[in-house]
Structure formats: structure tokens, C-alpha cells
Amino acid sequence: xxxxxxxxxTPVQQEYQELAKKREPARPVLKNCVRAFISGGIxxxxxxxxxxxxxxxxxxxxxxxxxxxxxxxxxxSVILTSLGVYDKIAQWAGAGSAxxxxxxxxxxxxxxxxxxxxxxxxxxxxxxxxxxxxxIVFGTVAAFIIGILTLIFNPSGGGH
Numbered sequence: 001x002x003x004x005x006x007x008x009x010t011p012v013q014q015e016y017q018e019l020a021k022k023r024e025p026a027r028p029v030l031k032n033c034v035r036a037f038i039s040g041g042i043x044x045x046x047x048x049x050x051x052x053x054x055x056x057x058x059x060x061x062x063x064x065x066x067x068x069x070x071x072x073x074x075x076x077s078v079i080l081t082s083l084g085v086y087d088k089i090a091q092w093a094g095a096g097s098a099x100x101x102x103x104x105x106x107x108x109x110x111x112x113x114x115x116x117x118x119x120x121x122x123x124x125x126x127x128x129x130x131x132x133x134x135x136i137v138f139g140t141v142a143a144f145i146i147g148i149l150t151l152i153f154n155p156s157g158g159g160h
Contacts, residue, residue: 038096051065104135
């Protein structure tokens with residue numbers, strides 16, 4: 001129970017919590033970690049292959065190949081989400097599929113698909129950015145703080 005600290009449990013509730021805890025199956029932590037490591041590694045390997053293709057065949061340098069690589073990974077994730085494939089991968093992979101940018105794209109696409117019947121603005125846009133909003137705000141604030149710290153500790157601008 002999440003509110004154990006806030007709410008005192010009756011003896012019957014405490015007994016039930018103990019019984020439920022005893023019967024709860026053990027979580028396969030090691031297996032989940034291995035799956036996350038493998039799946040996250042595969043996603044990163046695919047991303048590296050895409051980046052290498054942009055460098056080799058697209059004429060990009062290593063720095064400029066990053067943006068189109070991320071765009072291809074996001075597009076692939078959204079397509080797999082819309083086909084119902086990404087969710088099956090995520091069930092097996094766990095955090096390995098949730099942590100890379102593909103997981104964020106999957107979360108946004110899933111919210112948009114789930115709420116499309118509520119309309120484009122309040123359904124798709126509202127629910128999609130309800131999830132993305134905190135991530136965008138945190139990313140912006142973190143970038144601002146890192147920029148200020150860089151300016152304070154490296155006033156020359158990072159060696160440019």
C-alpha cells in the first residue's frame with residue numbers, strides 16, 4: 001500500500017498486507033536487468049548503424065548525422081507503436097526499451113492513439129503533451145542550469 005506512512009492500517013488490513021506480501025511472486029530482477037541491457041543495447045546498435053549509413057551514404061559528418069538518426073529512430077518507434085509491435089517489445093524488454101528516445105516516442109504515440117476519439121486538440125494534443133510536458137520542462141530547465149554552470153566555470157565558451 002502506497003499510503004502506509006500517511007494512514008494507519010487496522011489489524012485486519014495489516015494481516016492482509018502481510019499475507020499478500022508472502023504470496024507475491026518474487027521479481028526476477030537479474031533476468032529483467034539482462035533483458036533491459038540486451039534490448040537497450042540492440043536499440044543503440046541499430047541507432048549506430050543508422051548513423052553510420054548517414055555518414056557513409058548520406059555524406060554527413062559524425063556530428064551532423066546525429067539529428068537525422070534520432071529522427072529515424074523516433075519515426076520507427078511511432079510506426080511500430082501504431083502497429084502494436086513496440087508494446088510487445090516493451091513487455092519483454094522492460095526499461096531497455098523505455099529509456100532510449102524510442103521509449104519516449106512510444107509513450108507519446110501511445111497517448112495520442114489512445115485518446116484520438118476525444119478529438120485532435122483535447123484528445124491527441126492534450127493527452128500527448130500531458131505526458132511530454134514535464135519531460136520538456138525538465139529538459140529545458142536542466143539545459144538552462146547546465147548552460148549557466150558552463151558559463152560560470154568555463155567563461156571562454158567551451159573552447160570554440
